Amino acid sequence: MNFEEYIIKNDLGIVEKGYRFSELTTIGCGGKIKLLYTPKDLPSLIQAFCFIEENQLSFFPLGNGSNVLALDHDYDGIVIHLRKMPYSYTIEKDILDCSAFYPTSKLAYDLAFEEWGNLSFLGGIPGLLGGAIYNNSGAYKDDIKKHLIDVTYINSAGNLITIANKDCAFGYRKSIFHYIDGIIISARFSVKKEKTIEILQQRAMQxxxxxxLESKSMGSIFKNNPLIPAWKVIDALGMRGFHLDDAAVSAKHANFIINTGKAKSNDILRLIELIQRRSSLEFGIQLTYEITIV
Ligand SMILES: Cc1cc2nc3c(=O)[nH]c(=O)nc-3n(C[C@H](O)[C@H](O)[C@H](O)COP(=O)(O)OP(=O)(O)OC[C@H]3O[C@@H](n4cnc5c(N)ncnc54)[C@H](O)[C@@H]3O)c2cc1C
Structure with a gap:
């Protein structure tokens, strides 16, 4: 039985053909997806994931696609689309237990409305919490690592595994999940009472x-070098606003690459590589990207 038949027979969600990554990513680029699987709920996701692993099928977990550059050629595997998964949270004794499918920015606001404030740095970060954990997302000198207690994920045997913060190998926009075949399903965080609604609103304006935000992008492309922010390097190269066909360095924020029309992933990649080459040749600075390429 193939994957599609298995999902239908067991009523585990929807499998669709004909979708493109360009429709499911915020940069609006990327080729055709062989099978797009939208799980019905968590038990369905676990069962489907076991089938994928048992049959050694290629898969890619996709949240909101805010940090993904999918190549232009067809993706010959299953994209597990997590954006429609049910989500919720509970708080008990200053511990937040939150589903990984919770929209990240909404979580910051929902918590702030209940006057839980220390996760307010997540306000304005597009995507779902699982993607934020995957990349140890952060802003305003704060990040996931500083508040997370533990993460639960489905491993390749279909078991639910919980790992503590210290075992997550968190670093600057990285975590152990870059190396694990698994799907993050929930996490626990320490939360603190703080009034942060006004800060959230000010930061949203900033x-x-x-x-x-009006353009198609993936957020910041390059990691900041400890000595100099990436946008300053790109500015110093005179590349703010630079176009390569429909791929452009944003005139508003030099570390954002935007799709101004019908850019292909290859155009975005050419621009990324050009910036890297020039930064290395002219300043000896190696810029590394923080996005996922699939
Ligand atoms: C306008 C804009 C502003 C941004 N600002 C910031 C910012 O301030 N700080 C910041 O850190 N980032 C920022 N980003 C980047 C992006 O929002 C984050 O990286 C976000 O956390 C990605 O979440 P996502 O659901 O979109 O993940 P996706 O882009 O869908 O996936 C990213 C990676 O995570 C993996 N993944 C996703 N969910 C799971 C899961 N449940 N289990 C296992 N793996 C998973 C995917 O396979 C992929 O490798 C910004 C992006 C945009 C477009």
């Missing part, structure tokens, strides 16, 4: 003024 983001609107300083980031090209």
């Amino acid at each position: 983001r609107k003024l300083s980031q090209p």
Whole structure:
């Protein structure tokens, strides 16, 4: 029995053909997906994931696609689309237990409305919490690692595994999940009572003024070098606003690459590589990207 038949027979969600990554990623690029699987709920996801692993099928977990650059050629595997999964959280004794499918920015606001404030740095970060944990997302000198207690994920045998923060190998936009075949399903965080609604609102204004939120992008492309932020390097190269066909360095924020029309992933990659080459040749600075390429 193939994957599609298995999902239908066991009523585990929806399998669709004909979708493209360009429709499911915020940069709006990427080729055709062989099978797009949208799980019905968590038990369905676990059962489907076991089938995928048992049959050694290629898969890619996709949240909101805010940090993914999918190549232009067809993806010959299963994209597990997590954006429609049910989500919720509970708080008990200053511990937040939250589903990984919770929209990250919404979580910051929902918590702030209940006056839980220390995760307010997540406000304005697009995507789902699982993607934020995967990349140890952060902003305003704060990140996931500083607040997370533990993470639960489905491993390749279909078991639910919980790992403590210290075992997550968190670093600057990285975690152990870059190396694990698994799907993050929930996490626990320490939360603190703080009034942060006003801070969230101010930061939302700042983001609107300083980031090209009206354009298709993946957020910041390059990691900041400890000595100099990536946007300063790109500015010093004179590349703010630089176009390569429909791929462009944003005029608003030099570390954002935007798709101004019908850019292909290859155009975005060419621009990324050009910036890397020039930064290395002219300043001896190696810029590494923080996005996932699939
Ligand atoms: C306008 C804009 C602003 C941004 N600002 C910030 C910012 O301030 N700080 C910041 O850190 N990032 C920022 N980002 C990047 C992005 O929002 C984050 O990386 C986000 O956390 C990605 O979540 P996602 O659901 O979109 O993940 P996706 O892009 O769908 O996936 C990213 C990676 O995570 C993996 N993944 C996703 N969910 C799971 C899961 N449940 N289990 C296992 N693996 C999973 C995917 O396989 C992929 O490798 C920004 C992006 C945009 C477009």
